[in-house]
Amino acid sequence: MKKTKSLLLLLVSTVLISSCAMMPAGATRSEEALMEPMMAEAWEAPAAAPAASKMDSGESDAYLAESGIDSERIVIKNANLSIVVADPVESMDAIAKMAEGMGGFVVNSNLYKSTTRTGLEVPTANITVRVPSDRLDSALDQIKGMVENPRVDILSEDISGQDVTSEVTDLESRLRNLQAAEKQLLEIMENATESEDVIAIFRELTSVREQIEVTQGQIKYYRESARLSAIYVNLQAKEAVEPITIGRWQPGLEAQKAIQALLDGGKYLVNALIWLVLFAVPFLAIIVLPVYLVVKFFRKHAQRRKQDEMDKKPADKKK
Numbered sequence: 001m002k003k004t005k006s007l008l009l010l011l012v013s014t015v016l017i018s019s020c021a022m023m024p025a026g027a028t029r030s031e032e033a034l035m036e037p038m039m040a041e042a043w044e045a046p047a048a049a050p051a052a053s054k055m056d057s058g059e060s061d062a063y064l065a066e067s068g069i070d071s072e073r074i075v076i077k078n079a080n081l082s083i084v085v086a087d088p089v090e091s092m093d094a095i096a097k098m099a100e101g102m103g104g105f106v107v108n109s110n111l112y113k114s115t116t117r118t119g120l121e122v123p124t125a126n127i128t129v130r131v132p133s134d135r136l137d138s139a140l141d142q143i144k145g146m147v148e149n150p151r152v153d154i155l156s157e158d159i160s161g162q163d164v165t166s167e168v169t170d171l172e173s174r175l176r177n178l179q180a181a182e183k184q185l186l187e188i189m190e191n192a193t194e195s196e197d198v199i200a201i202f203r204e205l206t207s208v209r210e211q212i213e214v215t216q217g218q219i220k221y222y223r224e225s226a227r228l229s230a231i232y233v234n235l236q237a238k239e240a241v242e243p244i245t246i247g248r249w250q251p252g253l254e255a256q257k258a259i260q261a262l263l264d265g266g267k268y269l270v271n272a273l274i275w276l277v278l279f280a281v282p283f284l285a286i287i288v289l290p291v292y293l294v295v296k297f298f299r300k301h302a303q304r305r306k307q308d309e310m311d312k313k314p315a316d317k318k319k
Helices: 003-017 029-034 036-044 049-053 057-067 088-101 133-144 165-191 195-226 253-317
Strands: 075-085 105-115 122-130 153-165 228-237
Touching: 003 133, 057 088, 075 088, 075 195, 088 105, 088 122, 088 133, 088 228, 122 133, 133 153, 165 195, 195 228
Parallel strands: 075 228
Antiparallel strands: 075 153, 105 122, 122 228
């Protein structure tokens, strides 16, 4: 009985040390909301608790080999777009069909009306979809192709990426430790003779299996997040951002062009300063510094000769 309790205590300590897994660092509430359908799917995977956790070492190695973390980087990529379209409702439906056609799905969508300064009611839509990460660029190109003038109608675009390879590696290492602890607990339970020992081991076994299920769910969460990229699109009607028009003159559009020209000019100025600081200054220093040192040397030498001559003149006068 003492031997059984010692082994049980050792296993409990091992399990406690290995139970430090956590959810993605820096994840926001909006990202968690986007992941809700995926998380539900991840938690459904280990529904058969005892059966799923009773994997022998061969099955565990096969599961980890299937993950392939040694040969790939696991990157979660998401995108945000705000565009102006002729019909937000039609464009929202087109985005949903595109995502489904690519093997993705719609996470959520929202359609509402807003009022312009002139009192006109126009539709506005938001939609979030998930598409295979390897087709993210293609999906973005199709969405941006819905606008009439990409220079003016694409209001904002942002693509972000998060490398979670190390997190998945840690989780899978923890999974191996938990499964090894489960196997040892099962062996101890088979040899236990006292009812108290059996109850204590059963409690620890239940705790370990729960941690196995949670860890498998987190691994699936990361992998599904990396496999399917989220795209959030804000769709505004053309009328909501239509520039003020006086006859054929569009002062609002001209103001946008002027601002864009100012930004372009500023960009070229900053680029020129960068080249000046990083290329021209060091290059000039290589040429100017030796010339400066040579000129300084000759000046100092000339001053010394002049001083010597001035010192000799009083001596000549005395003679």
